[in-house]
Amino acid sequence: MSTTEVFINGLGLIGSSLARAIKKKNEEIVITAADKDKDTLDYAIANKIIDRAAGNLAAVKTADIIILATPVDQIVTTLHELSKMQLKKDAIVTDVGSTKQTVLKAAKELIQPNVTFIGGHPMAGSHKAGVTAGRADLFENAFYFLVAPKAKDKQIEKLQLLLQETNVKWFEVDASTHDKLVGQISHLPHIIAATLVNRTQDEFADSPLGMKMAAGGFKSITRIASSDPDMWSAILKTNTTILTTQLAKYQQQLSEVQDDLKNGNQENLYNLFFQAKNSRDKLSNQKKYILPDFYDLFVNIPDKVGAIARVTQLLACNKINLVNLQILEIREEIDGILQLTFMKEIDYEKAKKILSGQEYRIVKGE
Template sequence: MIGTNYHFGFIGLGLIGGSIARALKNVYPDCTITAFSRTLAPLELAKSDGNVDNITTSIDADSFGRCDYIFLCTPVQYISSYFMKLKDIINPSCTVTDVGSVKGYVYDAAVSAGLESNYIGGHPMAGSEKTGYANSSAILLENAYYIITPTPLTRHEVLDEYVAIVRSIGSIPIVMDCRTHDHSVAGISHLPHLIAGSLVNLVHDCDSGDGLMKRLAAGGFKDITRIASSSPEMWEQICMTNTSAILELLDAYINSLTDIRNNLAEHNEGYIYNMFERSSEYRNSISDASKGFVPQAYLLHLDIADREGAIASVATLLAANSISIKNIGIVHNREFEHGALCMEFYNDESRTLAAKLLKANNYSLC
């Protein structure tokens, strides 16, 4: 098991990097944490919080030469340049890891920099709609899958220690090779984001002049396209670095759409029935117990009478009990939705507390 006095280095200290640093400091209070960021504000805040011991504006041997682990918490496109800066200053036993959502690209960069024996890929499958160190949390990664991708040169004892660190901060470590990781996330996240974005644009382009589709869009449409609001910069980066895996699954998806179209044209009712039966069975088998890569929406649907002050009463009740609402709205299209009022919360704990409170006050949840 890792010693309590290890030295951790962080390059980049945003939401994920800050959350890992906080968690490590909680579990290993005697450890030393050194952090670098292109902006000084998060470093100064982290030091004042007591989560970072040393802050630096340069990547050199004095700052990172004594680190046992260095976490690269920057956009994937910048990681190769940091590898080049680190390769001549780290100690031979240092493990360099990252938190990127694409692993093959980063592995190739590590090999090019001569760091294959030092590099272990990491992908904590957690996040938030908020960004930056100020919004980081020591519990953000609790019960979240943390993918670990060793290289062929990773020694067993080094991998075991890294797995132990990940487990100690409350995450669920899963070890796999980088190509398997990239294929998997292309299917469960990267392709769905492309589909959601393209579907929203399709409705936009096909809508009537008076925006009827947009006005009617609710319930299921908003649910399956929620991720279309993600950062354009981030998703361009992901798609440009995991292109081959995405293309493979995109081709398969296009073929499946063609198959659906052909069966619709032939009015093959059995095909449509079997498709939804098969998808429903698989979808219902997916557990809600663990955090996944696509951020979850914490929703409650509430039946309330359409009368003046009804929404204000609900909001006041929750606010009086320190429960924050992320979003709230009337469901006008209830064809596929239950409840006239839909509320979204920031986390599952808030949703659970809200549900108990509303039920105790005789509100009907759907």
């Protein structure tokens, strides 16, 4: 039986994590990858994430499965290029782009018989980026959208078998539904967070305190404003029609809140928060169905030299993976709050137990 060959274009966080998961399933699968960064390819080869490095797309000609793991605009460009190449018979081309209608439109150019395109989108990520941040378990329990209007069951099963070690929850959907969904729960929140940060910065431009006072709830609601501007401007460009409609509806609701404030309509303002609280609280009761989230642990630490280092040393010694940490509040003679962020609930629970056992006071944790 011949060895399966996989070609991955783009070895960032997602592409390198998929490569790791594929190798975890079967080390005999041959992975060739292309990336614009030579250092990325060198790292991937040295760490046996891939078997071969390619300087261009020529290597796709022998690939059984081609994975496009670059930003959406580059995926579209690559699909144009692939449409002019002779691909292997029965090859499967798939992507991991954040929007699907634009990608599916470009994929129509793949008119070669016996070549199948399956749109994909794993709903997972990390605070870290690049090939060094990739992990085989990055996608564990995450939803992995599949948009495959012309694919046969056996072709979808072939892709799912290749990515079996990702341990994702497969979810087939049409392109327009996918883009509307991610527009509302991902793209729109990124716009709102970025706008809120910029508006706050402008508001306090002349204040000696200003953004220095922004902590707690403000940092929580605007965390995603720290996302890569190159990536997010490219993502939004491919979902403009849906987003303009969603933004208009959001602006309308803000206008209604503004009117309620002007008119002193306390009942409407109460209902605003009451309905939002009920809807948000229901998310905690749907853990089997919601997208994976980060787990935040808030620890009270003394304001003295070495306090933070001791916390991180405890986590490292117990092999607990910490994806982010930040100080929410440090003032003289008052203990500070250290926010520790974990990707896995098991790491969160283990850290909570260990730190509590070392007499650290857990201030908050959900």
